[in-house]
Amino acid sequence: MQWETVIGLEIHAQLLTSSKIFSGSATAYGAPPNSQANLVDLAYPGVLPVLNAEAVRMAVKFGLAVNARVTRRSIFARKNYFYPDLPKGYQISQYELPIVSGGAVDVLLDDGSVKRIDITRAHLEEDAGKSLHEGLAGQTGVDLNRAGTPLIEIVSEPAMRSAKQAVAYLKKIHTLVRYLQICDGNMQEGSFRCDANVSVRPRGTEKLGTRAEIKNLNSFRFVEKAINYEVARQIELLEGGGRVVQETRLYDADRGETRSMRSKEEANDYRYFPDPDLLPVEIDQLYIDTVCASLPELPDQKAQRLRKDYDLSAYDAGVLTASAELADYFETVIEKAAAGFPATALSPKLAANTVIGELSGLLNRDGVEINDSRIAPAALAKLLVRVADNTISGKIAKEVLEAMWDEGKDADAIIEARGWRQITDESAIEAAIDAVIAANPSQLAQYRSGKDKLFGFFVGQVMKATQGKANPARLNELLKKKLGG
Amino acid sequence: MSDLHDKTVTELAAALRARQVSSVELTQALLERVTRHQGALNAFITISAEGALLEAARADARLGANDAGPLTGVPMAHKDLFCTRGEKTTCGSRMLADFVSPYDATVVERLRAAGVVMLGKTNMDEFAMGSSNETSFFGPVKNPWDPARVPGGSSGGSAAAVAARLVPAATGTDTGGSIRQPAALCGVTGLKPTYGRVSRYGMVAFASSLDQAGLITRSAADAALLLGAIAGFDERDSTSVELPVPDYSAALEQPLKGLKIGVLKEFFDTGLDPAIEQHIRAALELLRSQGALIKDVSLPNLPLSVPTYYVVAPAECSSNLARFDGVRYGYRCKKPTDLLDLYLRSRGEGFGAEVKRRIMTGTYVLSAGYYDAFYLKAQRVRQLISNDFERAFHEVDVVIGPTTPTAAFELGAKTADPVTMYLNDIYTIGANLAGLPAISLPCGLTQGLPAALQIIGPHFGEERLLNVAHRYQLETDWHRRAPPGFA
Numbered sequence: 001m002q003w004e005t006v007i008g009l010e011i012h013a014q015l016l017t018s019s020k021i022f023s024g025s026a027t028a029y030g031a032p033p034n035s036q037a038n039l040v041d042l043a044y045p046g047v048l049p050v051l052n053a054e055a056v057r058m059a060v061k062f063g064l065a066v067n068a069r070v071t072r073r074s075i076f077a078r079k080n081y082f083y084p085d086l087p088k089g090y091q092i093s094q095y096e097l098p099i100v101s102g103g104a105v106d107v108l109l110d111d112g113s114v115k116r117i118d119i120t121r122a123h124l125e126e127d128a129g130k131s132l133h134e135g136l137a138g139q140t141g142v143d144l145n146r147a148g149t150p151l152i153e154i155v156s157e158p159a160m161r162s163a164k165q166a167v168a169y170l171k172k173i174h175t176l177v178r179y180l181q182i183c184d185g186n187m188q189e190g191s192f193r194c195d196a197n198v199s200v201r202p203r204g205t206e207k208l209g210t211r212a213e214i215k216n217l218n219s220f221r222f223v224e225k226a227i228n229y230e231v232a233r234q235i236e237l238l239e240g241g242g243r244v245v246q247e248t249r250l251y252d253a254d255r256g257e258t259r260s261m262r263s264k265e266e267a268n269d270y271r272y273f274p275d276p277d278l279l280p281v282e283i284d285q286l287y288i289d290t291v292c293a294s295l296p297e298l299p300d301q302k303a304q305r306l307r308k309d310y311d312l313s314a315y316d317a318g319v320l321t322a323s324a325e326l327a328d329y330f331e332t333v334i335e336k337a338a339a340g341f342p343a344t345a346l347s348p349k350l351a352a353n354t355v356i357g358e359l360s361g362l363l364n365r366d367g368v369e370i371n372d373s374r375i376a377p378a379a380l381a382k383l384l385v386r387v388a389d390n391t392i393s394g395k396i397a398k399e400v401l402e403a404m405w406d407e408g409k410d411a412d413a414i415i416e417a418r419g420w421r422q423i424t425d426e427s428a429i430e431a432a433i434d435a436v437i438a439a440n441p442s443q444l445a446q447y448r449s450g451k452d453k454l455f456g457f458f459v460g461q462v463m464k465a466t467q468g469k470a471n472p473a474r475l476n477e478l479l480k481k482k483l484g485g
Numbered sequence: 486m487s488d489l490h491d492k493t494v495t496e497l498a499a500a501l502r503a504r505q506v507s508s509v510e511l512t513q514a515l516l517e518r519v520t521r522h523q524g525a526l527n528a529f530i531t532i533s534a535e536g537a538l539l540e541a542a543r544a545d546a547r548l549g550a551n552d553a554g555p556l557t558g559v560p561m562a563h564k565d566l567f568c569t570r571g572e573k574t575t576c577g578s579r580m581l582a583d584f585v586s587p588y589d590a591t592v593v594e595r596l597r598a599a600g601v602v603m604l605g606k607t608n609m610d611e612f613a614m615g616s617s618n619e620t621s622f623f624g625p626v627k628n629p630w631d632p633a634r635v636p637g638g639s640s641g642g643s644a645a646a647v648a649a650r651l652v653p654a655a656t657g658t659d660t661g662g663s664i665r666q667p668a669a670l671c672g673v674t675g676l677k678p679t680y681g682r683v684s685r686y687g688m689v690a691f692a693s694s695l696d697q698a699g700l701i702t703r704s705a706a707d708a709a710l711l712l713g714a715i716a717g718f719d720e721r722d723s724t725s726v727e728l729p730v731p732d733y734s735a736a737l738e739q740p741l742k743g744l745k746i747g748v749l750k751e752f753f754d755t756g757l758d759p760a761i762e763q764h765i766r767a768a769l770e771l772l773r774s775q776g777a778l779i780k781d782v783s784l785p786n787l788p789l790s791v792p793t794y795y796v797v798a799p800a801e802c803s804s805n806l807a808r809f810d811g812v813r814y815g816y817r818c819k820k821p822t823d824l825l826d827l828y829l830r831s832r833g834e835g836f837g838a839e840v841k842r843r844i845m846t847g848t849y850v851l852s853a854g855y856y857d858a859f860y861l862k863a864q865r866v867r868q869l870i871s872n873d874f875e876r877a878f879h880e881v882d883v884v885i886g887p888t889t890p891t892a893a894f895e896l897g898a899k900t901a902d903p904v905t906m907y908l909n910d911i912y913t914i915g916a917n918l919a920g921l922p923a924i925s926l927p928c929g930l931t932q933g934l935p936a937a938l939q940i941i942g943p944h945f946g947e948e949r950l951l952n953v954a955h956r957y958q959l960e961t962d963w964h965r966r967a968p969p970g971f972a
């Protein structure tokens with residue numbers, strides 16, 4: 001049987017507020033345990049929550065960015081369950097009336113097509129604390145620094161049909177929340193993470209299969225692997241005559257498999273009800289308009305503009321705008337080149353390729369963020385200008401770039417110091433060609449008798465002789481003439 | 486000065502400012518009285534002798550330096566569910582028997598700032614759940630009018646202490662009648678302000694949408710004075726209301742001519758002790774003679790208030806009390822074997838029977854499959870009751886009825902049947918469900934036990950309530966009567 005995969009994601013994004021959603025404690029990551037937990041976070045008797053307006057503003061920003069409806073009167077509810085890292089015995093969340101409902105994002109797939117993923121809702125809630133087990137000799141420690149950190153939970157429709165689509169959607173939301181500056185997107189620290197609802201059904205049928213929920217996936221790679229594992233597991237189960245149980249599963253990254261956590265029968269009844277300590281959140285049009293006016297250029301808009309202004313491909317524009325910082329870097333390179341070297345026309349395509357290719361390679365290699373790049377946009381602009389004005393070839397440029405990265409020097413200094421300046425002087429190239437021809441009489445004879453392929457051999461030899469500095473176009477032209485006799 | 490214990494807050498404040506008595510002298514005298522009657526009444530859980538004398542000395546210094554406010558040096562007691570820094574806050578429960586709060590509730594903080602001296606923390610039903618003070622882990626409070634009888638609850642310790650002249654005033658909290666009902670049974674004045682008028686920050690929550698801090702005093706004038714000190718917006722309580730606080734004392738004397746009083750038909754139905762009804766009718770007559778107009782009003786949905794309350798309040802309580810889990814503070818069972826055991830035994834051993842009953846009820850009504858039938862329906866009925874009151878206040882300025890159906894009952898008389906106990910709050914719960922201000926004041930004695938009148942007003946109508954109560958108290962002396970042996 002042909003199976004179809006159905007995936008929905010619940011993404012938790014920690015909001016970048018400086019204090020918690022219902023208390024004045026700081027939200028900075030990595031502080032000593034319980035140093036950022038006040039009486040409200042500790043749920044002392046008699047304390048009350050007070051809503052952080054900044055968290056509301058950030059959620060509204062998200063809603064507007066995905067063309068969702070912003071609820072005019074949303075309600076906080078209590079989700080009741082016992083756990084040591086949940087001090088109140090309930091989590092304050094939103095249930096029946098979330099602050100954001102509806103909305104969608106467009107995702108560019110590998111085959112170049114665009115798929116629209118619908119968003120069901122996004123709601124505000126508080127994060128729980130953390131249980132600690134290491135170094136506590138069989139006891140459990142509780143760190144409440146994270147308790148009360150504001151989150152938006154973004155729930156998608158079951159709209160994705162493969163792990164790759166799910167990752168593409170997750171990356172799109174990841175990009176979006178960072179553009180909006182509402183989440184730092186740090187998956188390692190858990191400030192951006194997701195649960196995946198996965199099911200399969202016979203291709204061509206409508207009814208959704210029973211789903212399993214894979215909890216707390218905190219890297220794009222894990223999302224893809226966990227979903228693929230889970231899909232294969234469910235198909236094998238069904239084809240073997242079994243049935244999928246609705247349950248919560250955990251992904252074990254070390255073993256590359258998902259494992260049952262608890263089944264629906266054991267699941268909590270959360271006894272949601274409106275939190276009487278908090279008033280409804282009332283939002284009017286003026287507020288929405290103000291937030292709307294504060295929105296930055298969003299990834300899709302930016303990509304469209306880059307394609308139009310610089311004649312880039314959809315793919316290049318997509319990669320560049322995956323992070324606002326990368327796109328900014330690219331645009332700064334173009335700007336600096338135009339300002340510093342108005343006479344030379346820089347190829348935006350070359351700039352895009354260098355940023356996406358070699359530069360990103362170096363950034364990844366050394367684990368450096370684009371904003372901390374060792375090569376500033378102005379320095380890269382200069383290097384690319386040197387390609388445009390034929391001082392160096394594109395091939396040499398790659399080496400110069402690496403040298404700039406490693407040594408922190410200017411492009412011209414490296415080109416000069418290493419004598420990489422391209423030879424464009426015809427007489428010098430001709431001299432090199434003559435020497436090569438003279439040294440290889442048999443190859444010359446073969447070439448002249450019709451072995452065209454040997455042209456490359458001669459190019460290589462001349463390049464070797466000139467240490468790669470001969471201008472390739474000029475070399476081709478002259479060599480053809482000389483070999484032709 | 487003699488008979489310090491019999492003076493009202495207003496009188497004591499004047500005497501302190503005139504330096505006729507020092508706060509230390511006053512505090513010593515009352516502490517002596519508190520200690521002397523503690524064995525018989527059990528009104529206090531904590532007596533803060535040391536702290537009180539320090540605060541009194543500080544108050545005297547302020548009085549001497551002409552840096553005193555109207556309440557500086559006046560002694561009071563707090564119901565033991567207001568968090569007080571440095572003294573235990575037990576909520577009448579084993580769960581918090583040794584709990585010392587690191588912070589002051591807003592009410593406590595405001596009174597401290599005004600220079601009020603805290604003599605101690607008063608006994609109460611466990612977590613404010615009860616109508617007789619018999620659910621306290623620290624034992625029942627006795628009614629000063631008859632030690633075989635209950636003082637009412639849950640603010641029974643506060644009411645008994647004020648009635649017995651141990652303190653001139655005490656704070657209380659009122660979720661379903663917990664200020665007004667004990668005030669009624671002990672023959673003192675009890676004010677529950679509008680929901681949102683006084684901050685709930687630092688009050689250990691029972692049912693958040695109903696809880697309201699208030700006062701137990703010996704006169705409406707004292708309640709007016711103290712309300713001015715504790716009322717007002719608090720940014721730490723989102724449900725407190727940002728409205729200016731009027732000068733409640735200034736409006737007390739206003740004549741009643743033209744005042745429209747509604748008599749709640751539903752409050753005089755079966756179940757009301759005829760002797761109490763007689764006293765209420767007499768009070769209404771007196772108010773009529775002062776120029777008030779009396780008319781009948783009907784709140785058809787009011788009879789549903791008890792069942793509605795006993796869905797909403799337990800639902801909220803089941804969630805509010807989840808934080809008492811033995812993990813961070815409060816009672817923890819001995820040698821837990823695992824997490825579940827820690828939860829089950831800490832809560833099982835830490836909470837008393839009535840608290841557990843309400844947590845169970847609340848958990849049930851919020852459960853999947855029952856939420857709509859119970860919780861949602863109760864919320865809808867609550868809205869209907871609210872609407873009834875609103876309609877009534879289009880016609881009349883205040884409504885009047887009894888506070889309780891009977892006078893104080895005997896200890897143990899209702900403990901076997903929770904529903905009989907719950908019905909004792911039949912007249913008080915409506916004001917909580919609708920968030921309205923209400924005051925109870927003594928209006929007679931029946932077989933030696935106090936009977937009480939309740940006045941309910943529209944939202945933020947405290948000035949009018951206090952005004953009516955004060956005018957009544959100017960014409961009567963029920964509120965001045967001390968229980969035999971406590972004069």
